[in-house]
Amino acid sequence: MTRTRQDCQVLDDEDTLRELRHQFDLPPGVIYLDGNSLGVLPRATASRVQEVMQREWGQDLIKSWNTAGWIDLPGRIGDKIGRLIGVKPGECVVADSTSLNLYKVLSAALQMARADAPKRRLIVSERSNFPTDLYIAESLARQHGAELKLIDSVDELPAALNGDLAVLMLTQVNYRSGFMHDMAAVTAAAHAAGALVIWDLAHSAGAHEVDLSGARADFAVGCGYKYLNGGPGAPAFVWVNPKHAERFWQPLSGWLGHAAPFQFTPNYQPAPGIRRYIAGTPAILSTAALECGVDTVLAAEALGGMAALRKKSVALCELFIELAEARCASLGIRLSSPREASQRGSQVCLSLAAPLQEAGYAVMQALIARGVIGDFRAGDPRRLEQVPHILRFGFTPLYIGYAEVFDAVEHLHAVLASEEWRRPEFHQQGAVT
Amino acid sequence: MTRTRQDCQVLDDEDTLRELRHQFDLPPGVIYLDGNSLGVLPRATASRVQEVMQREWGQDLIKSWNTAGWIDLPGRIGDKIGRLIGVKPGECVVADSTSLNLYKVLSAALQMARADAPKRRLIVSERSNFPTDLYIAESLARQHGAELKLIDSVDELPAALNGDLAVLMLTQVNYRSGFMHDMAAVTAAAHAAGALVIWDLAHSAGAHEVDLSGARADFAVGCGYKYLNGGPGAPAFVWVNPKHAERFWQPLSGWLGHAAPFQFTPNYQPAPGIRRYIAGTPAILSTAALECGVDTVLAAEALGGMAALRKKSVALCELFIELAEARCASLGIRLSSPREASQRGSQVCLSLAAPLQEAGYAVMQALIARGVIGDFRAGDPRRLEQVPHILRFGFTPLYIGYAEVFDAVEHLHAVLASEEWRRPEFHQQGAVT
Numbered sequence: 025m026t027r028t029r030q031d032c033q034v035l036d037d038e039d040t041l042r043e044l045r046h047q048f049d050l051p052p053g054v055i056y057l058d059g060n061s062l063g064v065l066p067r068a069t070a071s072r073v074q075e076v077m078q079r080e081w082g083q084d085l086i087k088s089w090n091t092a093g094w095i096d097l098p099g100r101i102g103d104k105i106g107r108l109i110g111v112k113p114g115e116c117v118v119a120d121s122t123s124l125n126l127y128k129v130l131s132a133a134l135q136m137a138r139a140d141a142p143k144r145r146l147i148v149s150e151r152s153n154f155p156t157d158l159y160i161a162e163s164l165a166r167q168h169g170a171e172l173k174l175i176d177s178v179d180e181l182p183a184a185l186n187g188d189l190a191v192l193m194l195t196q197v198n199y200r201s202g203f204m205h206d207m208a209a210v211t212a213a214a215h216a217a218g219a220l221v222i223w224d225l226a227h228s229a230g231a232h233e234v235d236l237s238g239a240r241a242d243f244a245v246g247c248g249y250k251y252l253n254g255g256p257g258a259p260a261f262v263w264v265n266p267k268h269a270e271r272f273w274q275p276l277s278g279w280l281g282h283a284a285p286f287q288f289t290p291n292y293q294p295a296p297g298i299r300r301y302i303a304g305t306p307a308i309l310s311t312a313a314l315e316c317g318v319d320t321v322l323a324a325e326a327l328g329g330m331a332a333l334r335k336k337s338v339a340l341c342e343l344f345i346e347l348a349e350a351r352c353a354s355l356g357i358r359l360s361s362p363r364e365a366s367q368r369g370s371q372v373c374l375s376l377a378a379p380l381q382e383a384g385y386a387v388m389q390a391l392i393a394r395g396v397i398g399d400f401r402a403g404d405p406r407r408l409e410q411v412p413h414i415l416r417f418g419f420t421p422l423y424i425g426y427a428e429v430f431d432a433v434e435h436l437h438a439v440l441a442s443e444e445w446r447r448p449e450f451h452q453q454g455a456v457t
Numbered sequence: 458m459t460r461t462r463q464d465c466q467v468l469d470d471e472d473t474l475r476e477l478r479h480q481f482d483l484p485p486g487v488i489y490l491d492g493n494s495l496g497v498l499p500r501a502t503a504s505r506v507q508e509v510m511q512r513e514w515g516q517d518l519i520k521s522w523n524t525a526g527w528i529d530l531p532g533r534i535g536d537k538i539g540r541l542i543g544v545k546p547g548e549c550v551v552a553d554s555t556s557l558n559l560y561k562v563l564s565a566a567l568q569m570a571r572a573d574a575p576k577r578r579l580i581v582s583e584r585s586n587f588p589t590d591l592y593i594a595e596s597l598a599r600q601h602g603a604e605l606k607l608i609d610s611v612d613e614l615p616a617a618l619n620g621d622l623a624v625l626m627l628t629q630v631n632y633r634s635g636f637m638h639d640m641a642a643v644t645a646a647a648h649a650a651g652a653l654v655i656w657d658l659a660h661s662a663g664a665h666e667v668d669l670s671g672a673r674a675d676f677a678v679g680c681g682y683k684y685l686n687g688g689p690g691a692p693a694f695v696w697v698n699p700k701h702a703e704r705f706w707q708p709l710s711g712w713l714g715h716a717a718p719f720q721f722t723p724n725y726q727p728a729p730g731i732r733r734y735i736a737g738t739p740a741i742l743s744t745a746a747l748e749c750g751v752d753t754v755l756a757a758e759a760l761g762g763m764a765a766l767r768k769k770s771v772a773l774c775e776l777f778i779e780l781a782e783a784r785c786a787s788l789g790i791r792l793s794s795p796r797e798a799s800q801r802g803s804q805v806c807l808s809l810a811a812p813l814q815e816a817g818y819a820v821m822q823a824l825i826a827r828g829v830i831g832d833f834r835a836g837d838p839r840r841l842e843q844v845p846h847i848l849r850f851g852f853t854p855l856y857i858g859y860a861e862v863f864d865a866v867e868h869l870h871a872v873l874a875s876e877e878w879r880r881p882e883f884h885q886q887g888a889v890t
Contacts, residue, residue, distance in 0.1 A: 051516045058519050065515035073506060073742065081689055082498035083484045085830060086491050094689060121737025123711030124557065151723050156712035156737065159725035163710040167600065174723060249738070256514055256527060256741035277596040278556030279589035288834070290584050290607060292592035304554025304589065305682070308689035309506065310740035397518060401721070 026350040027343065027430075035343075035426035041327055041336055045423045047320045048253075055428045055435075057398045060199075060227055060371050060418030063253030069316040076312045097311045098280075098302050104318045105252070105261050108330060109225060109244065110235035116263040118311060119302045120276075122226055122247045123156045125262040128274035128301055129243035130161060130193065132264070133220045134168045135272040137190035141218060144190035147172045148181075154199045157224055161193060178203070181210070185217035192219050196234070197227035197369030200401050200414055202361040204232075204369045208239040215240065226250060229261070230321045231370040231420070232337065233330040242268060251370070251420060253317030258310055262301045269297045278303030320422060336421035337370040340429055344372050344417065347433040355440035356380040360414055370419050375403075375412035380440075384413030389450035390439040391415075396432045459783040460776065465859035468776075474760055474769055478856045480753045481686075488861045488868075490831045493632075493660055493804050493851030496686030502749040509745045530744045531713075531735050537751045538685070538694050541763060542658060542677065543668035549696040551744060552735045553709075555659055555680045556589045558695040561707035561734055562676035563594060563626065565697070566653045567601045568705040570623035574651060577623035580605045581614075587632045590657055594626060611636070614643070618650035625652050629667070630660035630802030633834050633847055635794040637665075637802045641672040648673065659683060662694070663754040664803040664853075665770065666763040675701060684803070684853060686750030691743055695734045702730045711736030753855060769854035770803040773862055777805050777850065780866040788873040789813040793847055803852050808836075808845035813873075817846030822883035823872040824848075829865045 036042060048064050050056060056064060080088040089095050102117035109116070119125065130147070137144050147161050151174040158172070165172040175184055185192070192214045197204045207223060214221045222243040228234050230251030236244050242265050248258030273294055279285045281300040283293040294300035324333050342365065348357055352374075360373040376383050388400040398418070404411035417432070439445050469475060481497050483489060489497060513521040522528050535550035542549070552558065563580070570577050580594050584607040591605070598605040608617055618625070625647045630637045640656060647654045655676040661667050663684030669677050675698050681691030706727055712718045714733040716726040727733035757766050775798065781790055785807075793806040809816050821833040831851070837844035850865070872878050 049515055051518070054518075056518060062514075062519045064518065065510060070507065070510050070515075073510060074503065077498060077503050077506060077688070077746075081495075082482055082503075085484070085487075085489060085497065086495045086832065087825075087830075088689070120553065120557065121711065121740075123737035124553065124709060127709055153723075154712075155715070155718075155721050155723060158723050159710040159712060159715065162725050163706065163708045166706075167708060255510070256521070257738040257744070259740060260737070273596065273599075275596045275600060276557060276560055277592040278554065279587075279592060282588070282592065285588075288588050290586075290588060290591050292595050304556035304693070305690040307554075307692060307740045307743035309746055310743040311690070313510075313742055392520075397520075399519065 026347065029427060029430045032343070032426035032430040039336065039425065041324065041332060041421060042425065044320070044323055044327070045425070047323060048423050050423060054395045054397060055432050057396065057417040057419065057424070057432060059420035060250050061399055062256060063250055063317060063420065064423060066253055066316045066320045068319065069255065069313050072316050073309055073313050076309060094308050097308065097315070098306055099299065101311065101315045101318060102261055102298070104315070104322060105229060106263070108229055108234065108321060109246070109263065110237050111263055112237070115266060115298055116261055117298050117302055118248065118259050118261050118314060119306065120260060122224065122245050122260040123160055124276065124303070125245040125260050125301070126157055126160045126222070126224065127164065128276055129222055129245060129262060129264060130164050130191065131275050132268070132272045133191045133222060133243055134164060134170055136268065137220060138168065141190065144188055144219070145170045146188045147191045147193055148184045148189055149174055149193045150198070151176050152198055152200060153195050154224070154226065157193065157195060182213070185213055185219065187218065189214070189217055189219040191222060193222040195224035195226060197231070199227060200373065200416070202369045202371040202373055204367055207234070207241065211239045211241050227369050227371070232334040236263060241265065248314045248317065251321070252314065253320050254314030255310060255317065258314040258317065259307065262298070264298055264301065266297065274301055276303040280305060324422070333421045337419055338365045340419040340421060340424055340426065341365065341368060341370065341372050343426060344419065344429050344433065347430060348374060348436065351433055351437045352440060355437070357436070357440070360412060372417050372419070374415045374417070381408045381412060383445055384415055385453070386445040386450040387439055388415050390445040390447070391435055393450070394435045394439070396435045459780060462860060462863045465776070465863040468859035472769065472858065474757065474765060474854060475858065477753070477756055477760070478858070480756060481856050483856060486828045488829045488865050490829065490850040490852065490857070490865060492853035493683050494832055495689060496683055496750060496853070497856060499686055499749045499753045501752065502688065502746050505749050506742055506746050509742060527741050530741065530748070531739055532732065534744065534748045534751060535694055535731070537748070537755060538662060539696070541662055541667065541754060542679070542696065543670050544696055545670070548699060548731055549694055550731050550735055551681065551692050551694050551747060552739065553693060555657065555678050555693040556593055557709065557736070558678040558693050558734070559590055559593045559655070559657065560597065561709055562655055562678060562695060562697060563597050563624065564708045565701065565705045566624045566655060566676060567597060567603055569701065570653060571601065574623065577621055577652070578603045579621045580624045580626055581617045581622055582607055582626045584609050585631055585633060586628050587657070587659065590626065590628060615646070618646055618652065620651065622647070622650055622652040624655060626655040628657040628659060630664070632660060633806065633849070635802045635804040635806055637800055640667070640674065644672045644674050660802050660804070665767045669696060674698065681747045681750065684754070685747065686753050687747030688743060688750065691747040691750065692739065695731070697731055697734065699730065707734055709736040713738060757855070766854045770852055771798045773852040773854060773857060773859065774798065774801060774803065774805050776859060777852065777862050777866065780863060781807060781869065784866055784870045785873060788870070790869070790873070793845060805850050805852070807848045807850070814841045814845060816878055817848055818886070819878040819883040820872055821848050823878040823880070824868055826883070827868045827872070829868045
């Protein structure tokens with residue numbers, strides 16, 4: 025029998041992670057299922073950023089590079105993120121954006137591949153990967169005389185792991201479908217084929233357990249503003265397997281990646297290890313906010329850590345699927361994410377079957393008007409059967425509860441059953457992020 | 458006769474720009490002569506960043522990309538900076554760091570040079586340029602089969618403008634000496650030699666009048682956290698002459714430089730014009746703070762704008778030189794910046810003659826202890842006569858007054874006359890920024 029709201033309330037009451045929600049000020053009346061796009065504001069952030077502005081910048085001014093440790097932030101926060109992705113202190117730094125960090129590691133990977141296996145000239149990724157990853161790879165393929173080959177389905181992956189492959193570049197959890205790669209298995213297979221592997225952890229870090237070291241991965245990048253709650257456009261992170269870190273320059277050789285930046289020497293000498301992946305001066309306000317966000321995830325360490333968060337995430341997603349199918353399947357709702365939890369990140373995507381296949385945008389707008397914030401991702405208008413419009417819902421176990429999942433599905437039911445989504449105001453298109 | 462403190466007080470009373478100082482909360486008891494390294498906190502910034510955090514992020518969450526105009530910030534602030542550097546709306550954007558923006562424009566310039574004049578393979582810059590510029594050029598020279606040639610003196614510049622030159626890359630105002638290039642004359646000479654010119658405006662934007670369009674410059678980058686008061690590590694800006702902007706990709710092809718980022722297409726299609734120089738998602742908190750800083754400079758527009766600011770800057774610098782030489786020359790102080798105002802940015806550097814040539818660091822520490830914040834830049838220990846240790850003082854006419862200049866020199870006199878700088882605590886070395 026489908027679970028009731030009371031059942032969900034009991035799950036909330038028994039939830040040992042529930043206290044973590046008090047780290048955030050969520051707007052009243054909102055069920056926020058878009059933490060996979062922009063995480064929410066931690067309570068600690070506003071006062072911390074005020075302190076950085078008023079005391080560290082306003083009062084102590086230039087001294088704060090040393091006295092407030094601004095210069096150490098990229099490494100300090102990188103170490104904290106390292107605890108979430110299975111790497112040691114000193115292996116990860118915060119810097120720039122995911123796009124730029126990907127540029128750094130893919131450049132390094134292509135240099136390594138050229139040195140070790142000059143005949144390998146393919147970068148393989150998925151056509152459904154987040155576009156910025158593909159754009160950066162397209163740029164570097166041009167530069168390095170490599171070729172970017174895109175596969176259309178994960179079924180094509182085994183065949184792509186061949187003697188032409190230089191670098192396999194994947195986002196572990198697909199931003200649209202939520203499909204999750206088995207990092208250890210894919211890495212091992214790519215290594216067996218003689219290739220290097222780059223993982224984009226944009227939808228992984230802070231969302232589920234990641235063990236880069238255990239998987240013997242080569243490179244990873246990830247996003248600060250999704251599950252890490254770092255704030256809009258928060259700086260990103262970058263990790264390089266220590267065995268590769270000093271083999272090559274990354275090309276964005278800014279002064280803070282220099283071995284001795286304050287000696288102001290005219291020649292570049294890359295810093296040891298991961299610090300050479302820092303480029304220019306870090307944006308301190310945004311970086312300080314990121315640290316507060318990362319701390320909200322680390323706060324779970326005393327309560328079972330990422331394993332406990334993942335367990336709750338799976339439970340939330342499974343509850344959502346169960347309720348959405350029970351209540352809304354007859355109204356056209358279909359699951360568009362993998363059903364198997366081990367193949368799914370912390371999000372669930374739904375689509376609408378014919379004759380409602382075009383209604384997704386308006387349905388999401390109607391949900392948002394009711395305070396249920398998810399997002400819409402357009403499908404391929406010429407073949408909606410294969411690539412449908414998507415209603416995307418992210419479940420962040422730090423601050424989402426079971427009764428909220430129940431309520432979200434009830435809103436979805438109401439929007440569809442009452443045909444509320446047909447109201448004209450829900451059909452105005454705006455930029456979608 | 459040397460001016461008295463009362464003379465300086467009169468200058469302050471008559472200063473039509475004096476009201477601009479009320480835009481800032483300066484710490485009490487501090488004479489801040491380091492705005493060329495990190496500008497001060499504008500009063501508007503703290504409340505603006507609070508609003509971005511609490512309302513835009515905390516309450517409106519993901520919607521703020523549209524409703525709060527986050528997506529437009531790079532262009533909106535770029536347009537504001539454009540008013541300070543002599544370019545039209547739509548020609549300048551804010552993004553990333555100075556280092557990364559330099560990477561973008563130098564890549565584009567080298568592609569252009571390769572297409573138009575394949576035999577030209579030299580990038581010329583000054584050995585005394587800020588190191589990050591040289592490190593980025595070193596990286597790109599490797600990539601493009603070009604060569605970075607460094608000149609040791611501006612006297613070598615004419616000879617360097619020859620048929621081998623592809624790109625001349627200069628910082629208009631030298632970070633150490635304060636020497637200012639004549640942008641129009643140098644650009645014209647480089648163009649006459651068939652080369653492209655990149656200007657780094659790190660110590661120019663907001664400090665003095667800049668007319669990129671009038672000089673027919675090719676590319677420019679600049680810093681948000683110095684004279685623009687954008688906050689520590691604030692995002693930087695980038696300008697490309699519209700006639701070049703669409704000729705080539707810049708290689709950091711992140712999704713927000715795409716012509717239609719929200720269509721999520723797998724192939725990169727660069728945005729028209731300068732927007733292709735945006736890469737990844739902007740760090741919104743730091744970017745919002747930058748806008749407040751830029752606004753503090755634009756506030757001068759009603760009072761004569763950059764011309765009036767420059768006039769005051771020259772007056773402050775000349776007063777400082779006059780007083781420092783009158784009071785401290787006999788104590789070993791020497792001018793290490795150009796004496797001629799037209800060859801000097803908004804800073805003045807002093808050095809110490811023998812036998813005090815090693816004392817610079819301790820003298821600056823003693824000044825800082827007295828609340829006079831400048832900074833120290835080490836010379837070349839093997840040839841201090843030619844490259845002395847430098848005491849660097851920046852004069853930001855938005856918030857520095859004439860009496861403060863007088864007081865700063867009196868403190869310098871006291872530190873030297875009393876040999877206060879010999880106290881052991883002033884000899885402990887820390888990281889210098």
